Amino acid sequence: MIVVAIVGLTWIAVELTRFLMLVFAAVVIAAVFDAIASWLCRKSRMTRSVALAVSVIGVIALFTGAFMLFGAQLAREFDTIRETVPRALQAIEGFLDRYGLGERARELVEVGGKDISQLASRAGGYALAAGSGLADFVLVLVAAIFLAADPAVYRRGLLLLIPAGAEKIAALALDDASRGLRGWMVGQAVSSLVVAALTWAGLALLGVPAAGGLGLIAGLLDIIPMVGPVIAGVPAVLLAFTVSPMTALWTLLLFLAIQQLQGNYLQPMIQKHAVDVPPAVLLFAVFAAGLLFGFLGVLLAAPLTVVVFVLVQRIYVRSILGKPIKVASGD
Template identity: 70%
Template sequence: MTTPSDPTSSAFPTVGRVATITVTILAIIGFAWMLLELSGFLMLVFASLVLAAIFGVITQAVGRWTGIGRGPALGISVLLILGVFGGAFTLFGSQLAGEFDTIRESIPPAIDQVRAFLERAGLSESVRDMVEQGSSDVSRLASQAGGYVLTATNGIANLVLVFVAAIFLASDPAVYRRGLLLLMPRRAEPTIAAALDDASRGLRGWMVGQAVSSLVVAAFTWAGLALLGVPASGGLGLIAGLLDVIPMIGPIIAGVPAVLLAFTVSPITALWTVVLFLVIQQIQGNFLQPMIQKQAVDVPPAILLFAVVAAGLLFGFLGVLLAAPLTVVIYVLVQRIYVRTLLGKDIQIAGQVEDAS
């Protein structure tokens, strides 16, 4: 004989489920809020990981060539990087500083020359208004870039923090790897370990390919602008090489000051400067970028473009600089953890040749 169910007893599980869902939602919101509040700190941590990957690659190469242990090899790697940057600054620092001053002082007169040229060409009023709007946008972006540079210059403490943390991470990465795996459930350890290997491999590959690409773009831009007689070709080449780290948007930003300064020579020089950047873009897109993707991860271009915009909105200038490696890491983690493990789909992880079988 069954007894009628007590209405209050069936209500308790419902209340419990509601309470559990409410606490879970609040925990997720609190965690998201904490991540947003700590976004600057998290980007510094990721910057340290990227720099540690660079130290790791150089350390492995030094160890292979010399046969010494990891500690001395890391010390040589750090000294080598400091020596390269210090030597370049000593040899070319004053020259590049003068060229950057030339760039900053020449852009406003160059904009005036562009406007005067368009007026002589008899363009309609609407086109001139559009050009003037674009000129104001360029000036605004230049002022914002100056603010970014000032912020970066004032962030010496953050730079030192990233540099020192990268040395610690590169000295014994296995310690931090084991510590992270200990925080994971036992059944998730193999997946997380494989995901860390995927992310590390993709990050190292991106770093090697991007270094080659930036050097080639900087050298070609410097040489081409020097042949065209554009002022401050060395500084413009350095800007192009540095901005090559930013996918899609970086080369366009680098071309704007070059074309403006070319107008101070002649409109024909400005036209040839546009042709030069188009040729370099073809080399970068058809040769250098596939090389980077082969070494790292073949991330679809649209994802990279949206990642740059999103990283800029969320994390500012540092996010824009780190958008490409951050996208590479997130891309392989999504493939490994979500698509392959959670969804159970048999896919090849990007950049993992051994999974092809």
């Protein structure tokens, strides 16, 4: 019976992986709302409910404003992009022909064209997936608001499910996880601000249109380790083509430099200072989360690693093994 129960619970956990990741996403967003609302309450005479409403509206407005600013600029420049990109590609092809690399490049383009055609043929399925993702986002956002409205209720409810002998350790572990998430948010906020500022300044110096919107988008997408800068770089390069192919090349180099700075130095060091999680652990956790949970795992890899790291330290290393270590989130 014990073996059957273990197998059954394992099967349920595997089947509910996506659901559990959505729950964790709601907890992370709730922690963001709670941190902003608590700060507003300390700095002003706002009530908790008003501060929470301001934090929710502010975060949504920030994301919406960034993408609307970029979208409007991209729409205005679309005709220019459509005319400029083919000419730039022809110039690149001629350059490669002079060095004997043109044929190989054309073969790669042909293969890429077939892949794009296959993607286009599956557009309906991707549209359905996007619709499902939007529904998941709305669900997570609403759940996050409920969680942030009164987190103590859910904390007490969770502790009631814990055996009395382990309740104290569980309470300490929850406090550690909460502090760990707050530390991660501080580090991530600093990293996002630096990336947004560097991108904005670099694109403005290069004369790329919508430098402010692109910089803001780069800062917001910085929350996705390694993948975020790539996503942010694609529209920036397209808009840079409206200036010149050389500007597009410099824009690509700019994003590569910022990505290397952010991924290999800035974010790991900031997160280590804020949460004291070793940078290599955060780096490899991204790959592991992507393999286990897909894109959602990559998106939540950093906060998930922070929570798991402090829980292992508190529950396993300190409580079970009895070793006197300092928990990463602080005691």
